[in-house]
Amino acid sequence: MFVISLIPYLATFVANNPNSLLSESLYDLDFILIDIILFAMSRYLMKINDDNEYLAKVVDLKNAIVIPFILLIIGFIVGFLGYPIAISVVCLITIIRSIVYSLR
Incomplete structure (x- = not known):
């Protein structure tokens, strides 16, 4: 919660x-x-509930988490x-x- 806050x-x-690399990086x-x-x-949630098929469908790790992570790293x-606004x-x-x- 602290990180989100x-x-x-x-x-x-x-x-x-807007042009500060420190602010953009943080x-x-x-x-x-x-x-x-x-x-x-x-x-961890998937590990606890490994038999729940609905949860496996809802928590799609590749589309919901991995792809945005790759975009953030890029x-x-x-x-x-050299282009701080890109962040x-x-x-x-x-x-x-x-x-x-999430609206799907």
């Missing part, structure tokens, strides 16, 4: 410093940590290569993708 503060930090690292925690919790690398763009793409995926 940092999103509004880091978003404000990015809004006030924003992306927060999303990466959230994705790692979500992956661990999902794996944005992080592109941001360090925020990739985070927003990941958020939109997660919302669209």
Whole structure:
């Protein structure tokens, strides 16, 4: 919960410093940590309820967790290569993708 609670503060930090690599990096690292925690919790939930077919269908680890994680890592690398706003763009793409995926 602590990592998730940092999103509004880091978003404000990015809004006030749009070209700062530090603010963009912290924003992306927060999303990466959230994705790692979500992956661990999902794996643990699947391990506990391995006979639940509905849960296996709902918690699709590849589409819901791994692909956004790869997008976040790509944005992080592109941001360090010289375009700091790329980190925020990739985070927003990941958020939109997660919302669209959850509405299915």
